[in-house]
Structures are given as C-alpha cells and as structure tokens.
Amino acid sequence: MATVVDIADLAIGFDNGPPVLASFTASLEARSFTAIVGPSGVGKSTLLRVIAGLLAPRQGTVSTPFEADPTRRPFALVFQEARLLPWRPILGNVLFGLEHLPLSASERRRRALEALELVGLADYAHRWPYQLSGGQRQRVNLARALAVQPALLLLDEPFSALDAITRHTLQGELLRLWQATHTTILFVTHDLDEAVYLADRVIVLGSNGQPGARIIRDFLVPLERPRDRSSVGFSDHVGQVRSALSEIMTNGAGI
Ligand SMILES: Nc1ncnc2c1ncn2[C@@H]1O[C@H](COP(=O)(O)OP(=O)(O)OP(=O)(O)O)[C@@H](O)[C@H]1O
Ligand SMILES: [Mg+2]
Numbered sequence: 001m002a003t004v005v006d007i008a009d010l011a012i013g014f015d016n017g018p019p020v021l022a023s024f025t026a027s028l029e030a031r032s033f034t035a036i037v038g039p040s041g042v043g044k045s046t047l048l049r050v051i052a053g054l055l056a057p058r059q060g061t062v063s064t065p066f067e068a069d070p071t072r073r074p075f076a077l078v079f080q081e082a083r084l085l086p087w088r089p090i091l092g093n094v095l096f097g098l099e100h101l102p103l104s105a106s107e108r109r110r111r112a113l114e115a116l117e118l119v120g121l122a123d124y125a126h127r128w129p130y131q132l133s134g135g136q137r138q139r140v141n142l143a144r145a146l147a148v149q150p151a152l153l154l155l156d157e158p159f160s161a162l163d164a165i166t167r168h169t170l171q172g173e174l175l176r177l178w179q180a181t182h183t184t185i186l187f188v189t190h191d192l193d194e195a196v197y198l199a200d201r202v203i204v205l206g207s208n209g210q211p212g213a214r215i216i217r218d219f220l221v222p223l224e225r226p227r228d229r230s231s232v233g234f235s236d237h238v239g240q241v242r243s244a245l246s247e248i249m250t251n252g253a254g255i
Contacts, residue, residue: 018211022212025060026218036202040190072148135169138170160189196241202219
C-alpha cells in the first residue's frame, strides 16, 4: 500500500516551555484508519493541528508523497464541536471550505451537495445551523471536511459530545463514508471501545517518565468488519489498549 502521509520525528512545544510531544513518527498507508488514544493533555489535539499545518513543530516533518492535486486539500480537520457559521445556511457552510480551491461555482456546488448526500443531509441544504440537532450538525461538519476530498481526514473526538445512540450511529456512518470515499483517517478519541470498533491500528500516546509524550504502543486491530462489540476478540483488543493506558497512568507518567 502507498504511504499517504509520512510523519517523521515530530517534536512539539509552546514558546520556551517543555516539550508537549517529544517524538512522533508514523507512516499512514492509503485507505487506513488509525486511532490515537492517550491521557488528557498528552498532546493529541496539538499533534493533529501540527499535521494539518495549523501549528509549526519544533522539529520533524510531515510529508505527503502523493501527487498534489490543486482541487483537493491534503488535510481536513474535524473538531469535537461543529463550529458551523450561524449566518450561513448548511450548503453555505459546506461551500465555505471550497472557496479557495480552483473550482468553478457549479463544481463547488456539486461537490458540496454530494458531500451532504454522503452524510444523509441532502434535504437540509437550505436550512440554518440552529435548526439542526447536535448529531446533524456534526454530520455537516463531516460533510464540510469530505467536500475538500482530503488525502488525510483528521478527526479530533468528533462524537464525544453526542449521546451513546447517536454516537454509535455516526460511527457506523463514518465507516461507510470511509469505505465509500477511500479516504485515509486519523482519529483521536478517549473512548477505547470506539478506537477498536473503528480503527485498523491504535496508537497509544503517553510519557515514559521523560519530558514530552511519545508513542508507547502501536497496536494492529486485525478484526473482521463489521465488528461485533460483544465478541471475545473485540473485548480482548479493548482490554489490551486499556492495560497499556493503565500502565502509563500507574507509572506516574500520565499527564
Ligand atoms: N496554544 C497553547 N499554548 C500553550 N500550551 C498549549 C496550547 N495548546 C495546548 N497546550 C498545552 O499542550 C498540552 C497538550 O494539549 P492537547 O490539547 O493537545 O491535549 P489532548 O491530548 O488533546 O488533551 P484532551 O484529551 O484533554 O483533549 C497541554 O498541556 C496544553 O495545556
Ligand atoms: Mg484534545
């Protein structure tokens, strides 16, 4: 499989403070789904911001060896809150991310409507953000990211503010979108069940007693899809990730 993003020896810190992330190296394969878990404050969101190019690292590189296509963005970042623009209708919100791409107005509209269709909200194009439920807003957020056809879709706890039923529904939707669009995903979550349900690979970030976080474990999740949360294999994998996290916390090296 081709590598979509190569992240080499990233170190991240703020001002003259101690490092938040001491070292992070990973290659993300095309169409892979990787989850990142780790204690609160370990640097997961900061890592995504650096990968997305919103923040410069102290050291290291993020490279995208694929051929650059000006009509796509290399990265799209989805946050926990939908952050929709209240003065724009839903379609206008999805169009927003497309405005600086070299596309005709009709092509932008086509892409935005296609993304809304993908998340099941084609009929909501002319509604306003305040008329949508939390789950629907998060779908628009996803549509906005999908419309730019990113090589890597970065998701930062996108479902953590939702109730359990909506969360499960959107997890299923995300898997469907991932398969339909062939995109590559990097997904941050606190929820170990969610990580094992969604991802092929789960990276555990933590500190090993030295300043700054690093990769403590890198698990593969070779479970067949669709996954059965009540199966023994599923619980085993969740248990392994949980043990790795407990070790970090009991070593006093959690954040
Ligand atoms: N703009 C900033 N300036 C200074 N320090 C920051 C800034 N943003 C984040 N930090 C610090 O970087 C560290 C990592 O923060 P980050 O938000 O990446 O953690 P996280 O792993 O995403 O946590 P959570 O699971 O709670 O979302 C924290 O100590 C935080 O205080
Ligand atoms: Mg965070």
